[in-house]
Amino acid sequence: MSVREEFDDWAAEGRDKGMEDRHWHTAKYALARMPVEAGDVVLDLGTGSGYAARALRDTKGAGRAYGLDGSPEMAHNADGYTDDRRVGFLVGDFDHLPFADDSVDHVFSMEAFYYANDPRETLAEIRRVLAPGGTFFCAVNYYEENVHSHGWQDNIDVEMTRWSAREYREAFRDAGLHVAEQDNVPDREIEIPDASAFPTDDWDSRAAMVERYRELGTLLTVGVAP
Numbered sequence: 001m002s003v004r005e006e007f008d009d010w011a012a013e014g015r016d017k018g019m020e021d022r023h024w025h026t027a028k029y030a031l032a033r034m035p036v037e038a039g040d041v042v043l044d045l046g047t048g049s050g051y052a053a054r055a056l057r058d059t060k061g062a063g064r065a066y067g068l069d070g071s072p073e074m075a076h077n078a079d080g081y082t083d084d085r086r087v088g089f090l091v092g093d094f095d096h097l098p099f100a101d102d103s104v105d106h107v108f109s110m111e112a113f114y115y116a117n118d119p120r121e122t123l124a125e126i127r128r129v130l131a132p133g134g135t136f137f138c139a140v141n142y143y144e145e146n147v148h149s150h151g152w153q154d155n156i157d158v159e160m161t162r163w164s165a166r167e168y169r170e171a172f173r174d175a176g177l178h179v180a181e182q183d184n185v186p187d188r189e190i191e192i193p194d195a196s197a198f199p200t201d202d203w204d205s206r207a208a209m210v211e212r213y214r215e216l217g218t219l220l221t222v223g224v225a226p
């Protein structure tokens with residue numbers, strides 16, 4: 001199944017907003033750390049509901065915020081969630097970014113990068129469009145060290161790439177990006193019930209849920225264009 005078919009269905013079912021609610025728990029910390037200055041051009045890859053593009057306009061004064069998504073329905077919904085004419089949504093693929101060389105100041109992506117058809121090509125594209133000193137804030141919950149995410153591929157027909165933290169760093173460097181930092185952003189908002197509630201439908205033990213959310217959380221890798 002293509003990205004378009006899979007995620008158009010998600011958008012039609014309202015899952016774009018559901019993702020926004022969950023991902024905001026950690027995405028907001030990554031967004032707050034982005035060195036966006038007033039007037040900058042920012043790009044959110046795999047924008048979903050478009051919350052990151054809206055947040056970078058609202059909280060950092062980005063001059064222009066683009067959200068790109070391979071699903072026309074996602075982009076259409078995102079467009080309907082804002083009246084800000086400096087926030088725009090595009091349909092496109094990570095492997096062919098519709099931007100000129102050196103034209104974007106900062107790129108963000110939450111829970112989307114690993115769906116790239118060719119993640120190394122996507123990194124090359126990000127490197128190409130980033131202006132010197134520009135950053136790529138790449139946030140993922142699906143990664144090798146997060147053993148709790150390993151079964152996710154079984155639930156979706158789009159091929160996913162499961163890199164380790166080290167593989168992210170190496171791929172960023174191979175693409176010509178400096179790795180400025182990499183860390184795990186814990187999700188402190190998801191409610192974790194008392195031990196007596198376990199096992200639940202989703203979790204065998206409280207310890208596993210604590211590890212998934214409070215300890216592993218979201219892997220954030222920050223690349224900087226030279």
Ligand SMILES: C[S@@+](CC[C@H](N)C(=O)[O-])C[C@H]1O[C@@H](n2cnc3c(N)ncnc32)[C@H](O)[C@@H]1O
Nearest residue numbers: 007019023046048069070071093094110112115
């Ligand atoms: C799991 S959702 C995350 C959405 C949003 N970033 C969030 O945090 O809620 C992944 C999004 O990436 C988009 N996507 C996946 N692969 C893509 C690709 N190769 N090119 C463009 N968009 C893609 C999907 O359509 C979907 O909207």
